[in-house]
Amino acid sequence: MDTPRKVEHQQTDRGYVPVYATGVVEQPWASYSQSDHEVWDTLFKRQRELLPGRACREFLAGVERFGLGNGGIPKFEDVTRVLRQATGWELVAVEGLLPDEVFFDHLAHRRFPVSWWIRKPEQLDYLSEPDLFHDLFGHVPLLLNPVFADYMQAYGRGGMKAFAIGPEALMNLTRLYWYTVEFGLIHTAEGMRIYGAGIVSSKGESIYCLDSPSPNRIGFGLERVMSTRYRIDTYQQTYFVIDSFEQLFEATRPDFTPIYAKLRERPAHAAGDVLDGDRVFTRGDRVGWAANADT
Ligand code: PHE
Numbered sequence: 001m002d003t004p005r006k007v008e009h010q011q012t013d014r015g016y017v018p019v020y021a022t023g024v025v026e027q028p029w030a031s032y033s034q035s036d037h038e039v040w041d042t043l044f045k046r047q048r049e050l051l052p053g054r055a056c057r058e059f060l061a062g063v064e065r066f067g068l069g070n071g072g073i074p075k076f077e078d079v080t081r082v083l084r085q086a087t088g089w090e091l092v093a094v095e096g097l098l099p100d101e102v103f104f105d106h107l108a109h110r111r112f113p114v115s116w117w118i119r120k121p122e123q124l125d126y127l128s129e130p131d132l133f134h135d136l137f138g139h140v141p142l143l144l145n146p147v148f149a150d151y152m153q154a155y156g157r158g159g160m161k162a163f164a165i166g167p168e169a170l171m172n173l174t175r176l177y178w179y180t181v182e183f184g185l186i187h188t189a190e191g192m193r194i195y196g197a198g199i200v201s202s203k204g205e206s207i208y209c210l211d212s213p214s215p216n217r218i219g220f221g222l223e224r225v226m227s228t229r230y231r232i233d234t235y236q237q238t239y240f241v242i243d244s245f246e247q248l249f250e251a252t253r254p255d256f257t258p259i260y261a262k263l264r265e266r267p268a269h270a271a272g273d274v275l276d277g278d279r280v281f282t283r284g285d286r287v288g289w290a291a292n293a294d295t
Helices: 034-050 057-066 076-087 100-108 132-139 146-165 167-182 203-211 222-226 245-251 257-264
Strands: 006-012 015-020 090-094 111-115 185-188 191-194 216-219 238-242 280-282
Touching (some): 034 132, 034 203, 057 076, 076 090, 100 111, 100 146, 111 132, 146 257, 167 222, 167 238, 167 257, 191 203, 222 257, 238 245
Parallel strands (some): 185 238, 216 238
Antiparallel strands (some): 006 015, 185 191, 216 280
């Protein structure tokens, strides 16, 4: 776990004070190569064809509204112009993953950090850190949805609080992010749909999460999710399903402090466990699951 890094000093009205590094850079748009733009176009086209009928309508509407498929890597300032007007969010370019407390601070102020660099052509299907395609295509379309936009800000504020409480609280909260923002499914009138950014930005998992008989699909429960470990190196063994973004927002509204205290006393569940009391949409047949432990 990173400790708070007070690395910059800034002159303020109250004097010369240390501030948290924000990690923000300027998007070096002019320096993208032809190949970088082609990687964006290829990935975009692939997901744009795959996702109708798979991703939720709010996500698909967001993709269209931003004009993310106009050719080449979007300029963050163009995306921000639309976003700011719709829900007050803005994009900030960053080098990559940020220390937790810096990331939370951005979200709490409705700034979404997006890696400025894009993967190489030989990494179209998998890469182990978030790049521009994952961050922008995966996360930003739903920031146009007012309820989801508020959820993300509430998450940032909750993150600052969990950070102050301690590493176990932070782990509980990180699991919530993983199983909602990154790998969430939503049960709609039209059927099961994807809203998680880690899924919509992956061709393989966009298919697997809905079509494969291997994983569990289980109704979202706050404590259930916060006490379930996850895997970062394979497709998920369990997807948690919400009924609506309102449900997610309301379920996460209460003060988590007593929940963190309670969960500390209990062992976590394995990623693939199905528990008594789960609302099971599908029970996975576990075929192909890695035998080693999850995170
Ligand atoms: N209600 C949470 C808390 O008190 C904050 C939160 C909101 C966390 C939404 C995640 C998502 O800590």
